[in-house]
Amino acid sequence: xxxxxxxxxxxxxxxxxxxxxxxxxxxxxxxxxxxxxxxxxxxxxxxxxxxxxxxxxxxxxxxxxxxxxxxxxxxxxxxxxxxxxxxxxxxxxxxxxxxxxxxxxxxxxxxxxxxxxxxxxxxxxxxxxxxxxxxxxxxxxxxxxxxxxxxxxxxxxxxxxxxxxxxxxxxxxxxxxxxx
Ligand code: 5GP
Numbered sequence: 001x002x003x004x005x006x007x008x009x010x011x012x013x014x015x016x017x018x019x020x021x022x023x024x025x026x027x028x029x030x031x032x033x034x035x036x037x038x039x040x041x042x043x044x045x046x047x048x049x050x051x052x053x054x055x056x057x058x059x060x061x062x063x064x065x066x067x068x069x070x071x072x073x074x075x076x077x078x079x080x081x082x083x084x085x086x087x088x089x090x091x092x093x094x095x096x097x098x099x100x101x102x103x104x105x106x107x108x109x110x111x112x113x114x115x116x117x118x119x120x121x122x123x124x125x126x127x128x129x130x131x132x133x134x135x136x137x138x139x140x141x142x143x144x145x146x147x148x149x150x151x152x153x154x155x156x157x158x159x160x161x162x163x164x165x166x167x168x169x170x171x172x173x174x175x176x177x178x179x180x
Contacts, residue, residue: 004165007032007172011154014169017129020053020146024127025056028097029142031048036060038094040087040116041106043067044166045101048158049129055101063096068108081111096121101159102130105137113140130154130171 012020028037039061041050047065054061057157067085096116109126116124129146155161156168161178 001132001165001167002169004172006165006178007156007168007176008175010170010172011117011149011152012157013015017088017146017157017171021049021052021129022056024144025053025058028053028127029058032059032095032097033090035095036062037097038089038091038095039063039099040091040112041065042098042100042112044130045086045159046099048166049101051101053127062089066112068112081108092120093122096124098124098126100126100128101157102132102154103128103140103142104107104132104135106140110138110140129157140157145162 022040037059039050039054041047041063043065044067050063050065054063064087065085066083066087069082069084098109098112100109103126109128113124113126125143127139127144128142131142131145131146131148132151134151152173153161154171155165155174156171158166159171160166161174165172165174
């Protein structure tokens with residue numbers, strides 16, 4: 001989906017996103033040279049990012065998905081993490097890369113990281129396309145960040161508001177009336 005009249009402003013264009021992903025993929029390929037990471041995408045928001053990142057990544061990698069939610073359909077976190085879908089691959093002794101669309105409070109990623117460490121992953125690093133540092137509630141070490149953004153609710157490129165806008169090619173901010 002390219003056009004949407006419910007978007008107030010475009011934060012990152014398709015081209016800006018792709019250029020940044022290329023840079024991130026290059027850095028990951030250097031850091032993981034000679035290894036075969038297990039990439040775990042956090043559903044649903046990270047599905048497009050995972051697809052683009054892995055196609056840019058000049059490394060063999062396995063891929064799986066996990067679905068965890070700390071949101072109930074609105075725009076604020078509840079702090080409760082619910083595991084809705086687990087990975088099907090064994091992460092023991094694997095170099096795990098947790099791939100997220102956006103880190104807000106940090107609760108989701110810090111819990112998922114702990115979970116993978118408890119399951120005996122060899123290493124666990126976090127990749128996120130977007131980060132809102134001003135919203136952090138827990139300290140979580142994020143190794144790869146695409147863009148740091150202000151405290152605004154964004155949609156598109158996999159990210160939703162009430163399951164809408166995920167298929168926008170860019171990342172944008174919604175008009176206020178959409179929330180009413
Ligand atoms: P955290 O656990 O870091 O608070 O929340 C991470 C999750 O919150 C993300 O995976 C995403 O689903 C959701 N989230 C946080 N901020 C935004 C935002 O600005 N837009 C959208 N669409 N989702 C967000």
